[in-house]
Amino acid sequence: MMVVLKRAATLLSVALGAALSFTAGSAAAQSKFACKPGEFYVMNVMVSGHPYWVPVFEGFKQAATAMGCKAVFSGTPDYDITKQIASFEQDLVKAPKGILLHPMQADPFIEPINRAIGSGIAVTTFAADSPKSKRTAYITSDNLAEAKFAAEEIVKQVGNAAEYAVLENPGQSNHDLRVTALIAYMEKNHPKMKLVGRQATNQDTSAAYKAVASMLQANPKLAALWIPEAGSAEGAVAAVQEAKKKVLIVHADITPTTLEHIKAGNIHMSINPNQGIQGYIGFINTFLGSHPELIDPFNDYKLSGFNPMQVPFVDNGFAVITKANAEAFDLNKYMANR
Numbered sequence: 001m002m003v004v005l006k007r008a009a010t011l012l013s014v015a016l017g018a019a020l021s022f023t024a025g026s027a028a029a030q031s032k033f034a035c036k037p038g039e040f041y042v043m044n045v046m047v048s049g050h051p052y053w054v055p056v057f058e059g060f061k062q063a064a065t066a067m068g069c070k071a072v073f074s075g076t077p078d079y080d081i082t083k084q085i086a087s088f089e090q091d092l093v094k095a096p097k098g099i100l101l102h103p104m105q106a107d108p109f110i111e112p113i114n115r116a117i118g119s120g121i122a123v124t125t126f127a128a129d130s131p132k133s134k135r136t137a138y139i140t141s142d143n144l145a146e147a148k149f150a151a152e153e154i155v156k157q158v159g160n161a162a163e164y165a166v167l168e169n170p171g172q173s174n175h176d177l178r179v180t181a182l183i184a185y186m187e188k189n190h191p192k193m194k195l196v197g198r199q200a201t202n203q204d205t206s207a208a209y210k211a212v213a214s215m216l217q218a219n220p221k222l223a224a225l226w227i228p229e230a231g232s233a234e235g236a237v238a239a240v241q242e243a244k245k246k247v248l249i250v251h252a253d254i255t256p257t258t259l260e261h262i263k264a265g266n267i268h269m270s271i272n273p274n275q276g277i278q279g280y281i282g283f284i285n286t287f288l289g290s291h292p293e294l295i296d297p298f299n300d301y302k303l304s305g306f307n308p309m310q311v312p313f314v315d316n317g318f319a320v321i322t323k324a325n326a327e328a329f330d331l332n333k334y335m336a337n338r
Helices: 001-019 024-030 053-066 079-093 107-118 142-159 173-189 205-218 232-241 256-264 277-290 333-336
Strands: 041-047 070-076 098-101 122-126 137-140 163-168 194-200 223-226 248-252 270-273 311-315 318-321
Touching: 001 107, 041 053, 041 079, 041 137, 041 277, 053 070, 053 277, 053 333, 070 079, 070 098, 079 098, 098 256, 107 122, 122 277, 137 142, 137 277, 137 318, 142 223, 142 270, 142 318, 163 173, 163 205, 163 277, 173 194, 173 223, 194 205, 205 223, 232 248, 232 256, 248 256, 256 270, 256 333, 277 311
Parallel strands: 041 070, 041 098, 098 122, 122 137, 137 311, 163 194, 163 223, 223 248, 248 270
Antiparallel strands: 270 318
């Protein structure tokens, strides 16, 4: 045993010595973490005009620029799975080295993702996933942790025996998890909390307005709302204001409109993924997925033939936005510094 330990220590000393003798200049000169001429990467999304993507793409571009790569923004302006898949197909024709993809729905993207991988184009998913596909990595905030945080904040503010409701966006994995996890957490940890409304509004402001208006009529004691995205939160707050009710609103993500409502005290808080980190780490994982020759992990990838860049989940973290720190999340101010 002592001989083995001595050999291990010797090998470690040799490795450390080699690393220390490798100067910064030579490391820079020999670095392979850089793009070749003409190499480019795409970020593909649905509802491409949504402000959520702006900081994500800025992080994506920042990492790309640092590595001498070109970053391209793509997707569809519509909330339509068929159109997003069509935009993804158009991206494939242009032969990027890799694609950072936010799939609107998981299963319809299995075949397109697998076909991209088969043609040599790396695919990383972010914010929403297609877990049954061959994508090499998934970057997101921890939706279970977000739901737990939201549930505890609601109970802290309205008590543990109040009525609450949720809006949802069925079919988008991260939104589904944010809702189901919060309901399950309430049932297990705060059984006196009563779920009195659950309505699919699909990120539609008008649908959310109508849904919450109906909930308020049917449930005059409604104390809190949990919403997994910001578009529906915009409609919800309008309905609450019109009804002149006092309802605690907590939602995920952020838009300029919901940020203003947070500043005004109309929305209690937002739980917002670290978007810039999501884009930055998303690019790095996509780059590594497209350059598997840079990775030699201690596993069986050579025998099985799979891409050694396999990361089931990377947590980009989340921030809590309240009236106290809302100014730090002003998108116009952020972009003015780019």
